[in-house]
Amino acid sequence: MATLKELAKKNELFSGGHRLCTGCGIPPIVRLILRSANAPVVATTATGCLEVGTTIYPYTAWRIPWIHSAFENAAATISGIETAYRAFKKKGKIPKEKDIKFVAFGGDGGTYDIGLQALSGALERGHNFLYVCYDNGAYMNTGIQRSGATPFGAATTTSPAGDIILGKQEVRKDLTRIVVAHNVPYAAQASPHNWADLSKKAEKALKTNGPTFLNIISPCPLGWYSKPEESIEAAKVAVDTCYWPLYEVENGVLKINYKPKQKRPIGDWLKMQGRFKHLLKPENQALLDKLQGCIDAEWERLLSLDGKVI
Amino acid sequence: MAITMTKGQVGLTGNTAVAYAMKQINPDVCAAYPITPSTQIVEEFSGYVADGAVDTEFITVESEHSAMSACIGASAAGARVMTATSSQGLALMWEMLYIASGMRLPIILTNVNRALSSPINIHCDHSDSMGARDSGWIQLYSETVQEAYDNLFQAVRIAENEKVMLPVMVCLDGFITSHAIENMSLLDDAEVRQFIGEYKALHSLLDTDNPVTYGAMTLPDTYIEFKRQQSDAIARAKDVVSEIGKDFGNRFGREYGLMEKYMLDDADVAIVILSSAAGTTKVAVDELRKKGKKVGILRPRLFRPFPFKEVADALKGVKAVACLDRVDSMSGFGGPLFNEVRSSLYESEKRPKIASRIFGLGGRDYKVKDAVGVFEELLKIAETGKVEVLTKYITM
CATH class of the missing domain: 3.40.50.970 (Thiamin diphosphate (ThDP)-binding fold, Pyr/PP domains)
Structure with missing residues (x-):
């Protein structure tokens, strides 16, 4: 695995000057992944913040070949590119020794929801690519609407905290588990605050033959109503509260990569974000308890599977 | 196979x-x-x-x-x-x-x-x-x-x-x-x-x-x-x-143009139609030609881009035209082919009379007699100079 020094020395493939927000979790995630690849990368991005923020014509932040075609089809688009690569290799139009890595980026809306079918199809077909979901927990690009990844209780513009209904009423979808159910060779959850873990996972995923998946929590000051300067800290607290466990499933074996010495209460994470303000009121303790209960149950489940073939 | x-x-x-x-x-x-x-x-x-x-x-x-x-x-x-x-x-x-x-x-x-x-x-x-x-x-x-x-x-x-x-x-x-x-x-x-x-x-x-x-x-x-x-x-x-x-x-040895003209050069009336239904229409033309009726067909092969100048030119000597669409655009004003052809003809000095006929939806048979029926209607339009029904469904 590359050291921080080595990573820092690598070419910057994702240039500054893009228009993603201050404190956005996406740029550090993308930069680290591109730095972790030890071969040229071709990428696609689903419609969303990353796409809109990096390629306003005539500018582009991408110093690698890159394509955006639509919202729900990043996995299908990368399937086509990767297949063309194999066709050209077979016909000798690309030299045998040339190795190219294929990466699809999508937000949670483009991955958990509208892009799930395309993702499932591409995973099942076994294309050689890495899918990266930057999960900021809502449709942030269109103005913070709830997605299948939005945490229980969070206020969004389509699940507002009203007088009767207090934020999102449903528990979030466990996408990583859905991906694992495709029996892919490698899938993991990661966080930008833990660069070493994230970089190692990206390197591992890109080295693996077959479809691989990284689900990465991505703080969004705009949608989380959090302080931009606290984004990386917010990602850390998400992991320390076990809201976002860091684990990987490699060839069917689950491994928890980080176990907090002391698991922090979910309130510590919620209080950093305005979207959960209503959950912290004494009269809504039951909702807070429900969220804590979900997190505890999932963490226990993971602990029971740690080191095992799942 | x-x-x-x-x-x-x-x-x-x-x-x-x-x-x-x-x-x-x-x-x-x-x-x-x-x-x-x-x-x-x-x-x-x-x-x-x-x-x-x-x-x-x-x-x-x-x-x-x-x-x-x-x-x-x-x-x-x-x-x-x-x-x-x-x-x-x-x-x-x-x-x-x-x-x-x-x-x-x-x-x-x-x-x-x-x-x-x-x-x-x-x-x-x-x-x-x-x-x-x-x-x-x-x-x-x-x-x-x-x-x-x-x-x-x-x-x-x-x-x-x-x-x-x-x-x-x-x-x-x-x-x-x-x-x-x-x-x-x-x-x-x-x-x-x-x-x-x-x-x-x-x-x-x-x-x-x-x-x-x-x-x-x-x-x-x-x-x-x-x-x-x-x-x-x-x-x-x-x-x-x-x-x-x-x-x-x-x-x-098989040349293709933007459109196929069938017995169109001296025709008084014409059907404009796409794809396989043109074949059926050709049989109707042959039958009617035997009876001395000057009928013909224009079959655009290229629909996009629409060859509007060539279509207008091909229909310039014709007195009455029916555009047969195997689809309704649900615009309330005929099918897409009709709309394109009619629009193409607008600049022509001597515009033929033109009607829209929707046919064969969902695989309904389009028979020689259907084509003959349209030609007969067109011959009447050519004679009277009047289109009684501008748009209608046929083959029903």
């Missing part, structure tokens, strides 16, 4: 002929999903892949949306790319059709025409491809199995022409052409290879030394310029279609 003979007359269905054309084209990538009545194309082509008869990488996608998305990815990577679909499949691709043409990707799609739901129906009409007529794809409509087969090779050349760089949709009628056996002749592989040549993309995503960004976001300061360039490109396609149709004729 294994086809071993590549010269002389053979009897093939439209689907088998298209699959065989795809085999001869030997594209780099094919991404497709099964749907009636085009399924057979995908099945037979996957047989060629399984037998190693082609070098193509075949992606068995999980939907037509992903089929076109994968085609877009592969085409942007510089591959020669083909797919096939029908009806709901084309409808599910809708979003991606616009993206393929907007990115100027020379993808070839065979659309076996079938009605759109609801109510669900698997038989022929043109509601699928006509709904996509403004998606920026070049559209060729084929009358016969032979023409569908020949169109596929020409489509490759048209799409990849540097003046054009646009996707092409080759349409043939579901079941009527896709499943009926017709006599036709095949080209041999060497002739095909020579005709289509090698494809070298101008910009490939796989050229990692020269990275390109595809699909950037445009704001009101640039979007319209992109669309203007696209519009100019599809307008240029018209001459390219003519040139390639001529070249095809010179090489293989």
Whole structure:
């Protein structure tokens, strides 16, 4: 695995000057992944913040070949590119020794929801690519609407905290588990605050033959109503509260990569974000308890599977 | 079906002929999903892949949306790319059709025409491809199995022409052409290879030394310029279609123009109609000509870009015209072909009378007597100078 020094020395493939927000979790995630690849990368991005923020014509932040075609089809688009690569290799139009890595980026809306079918199809077909979901927990690009990844209780513009209904009423979808159910060779959850873990996972995923998946929590000051300067800290607290466990499933074996010495209460994470303000009121303790209960149950489940073939 | 003979007359269905054309084209990538009545194309082509008869990488996608998305990815990577679909499949691709043409990707799609739901129906009409007529794809409509087969090779050349760089949709009628056996002749592989040549993309995503960004976001300061360039490109396609149709004729003896005129030069009245129904109409023309009636047919082969000048010119001596659409645009004012033809004629000094007739939806038979009925009505219009019913449904 590359050291921080080595990573820092690598070419910057994702240039500054893009228009993603201050404190956005996406740029550090993308930069680290591109730095972790030890071969040229071709990428696609689903419609969303990353796409809109990096390629306003005539500018582009991408110093690698890159394509955006639509919202729900990043996995299908990368399937086509990767297949063309194999066709050209077979016909000798690309030299045998040339190795190219294929990466699809999508937000949670483009991955958990509208892009799930395309993702499932591409995973099942076994294309050689890495899918990266930057999960900021809502449709942030269109103005913070709830997605299948939005945490229980969070206020969004389509699940507002009203007088009767207090934020999102449903528990979030466990996408990583859905991906694992495709029996892919490698899938993991990661966080930008833990660069070493994230970089190692990206390197591992890109080295693996077959479809691989990284689900990465991505703080969004705009949608989380959090302080931009606290984004990386917010990602850390998400992991320390076990809201976002860091684990990987490699060839069917689950491994928890980080176990907090002391698991922090979910309130510590919620209080950093305005979207959960209503959950912290004494009269809504039951909702807070429900969220804590979900997190505890999932963490226990993971602990029971740690080191095992799942 | 294994086809071993590549010269002389053979009897093939439209689907088998298209699959065989795809085999001869030997594209780099094919991404497709099964749907009636085009399924057979995908099945037979996957047989060629399984037998190693082609070098193509075949992606068995999980939907037509992903089929076109994968085609877009592969085409942007510089591959020669083909797919096939029908009806709901084309409808599910809708979003991606616009993206393929907007990115100027020379993808070839065979659309076996079938009605759109609801109510669900698997038989022929043109509601699928006509709904996509403004998606920026070049559209060729084929009358016969032979023409569908020949169109596929020409489509490759048209799409990849540097003046054009646009996707092409080759349409043939579901079941009527896709499943009926017709006599036709095949080209041999060497002739095909020579005709289509090698494809070298101008910009490939796989050229990692020269990275390109595809699909950037445009704001009101640039979007319209992109669309203007696209519009100019599809307008240029018209001459390219003519040139390639001529070249095809010179090489293989079957020349194709923008449209086919049948007994039109001295005709008093004419039916304008697309695809296989033109064949039925030709029988009606022959019958009526025997009785001394001056009737004829104009069959546009190219619908997008619409050859409006050539259509107006072809109909200039005619007194009355009926446009027969195998689709209703639900505009309350006739079908798409009617709208295009009528609009094309507006600048003409001596405009013929013109009527819209919707026929054959959902596979309803269009018979010689239906065509005769329309011609008789037209002859009356020519005589009286009056169109009593401007738009109506027939074959009911």
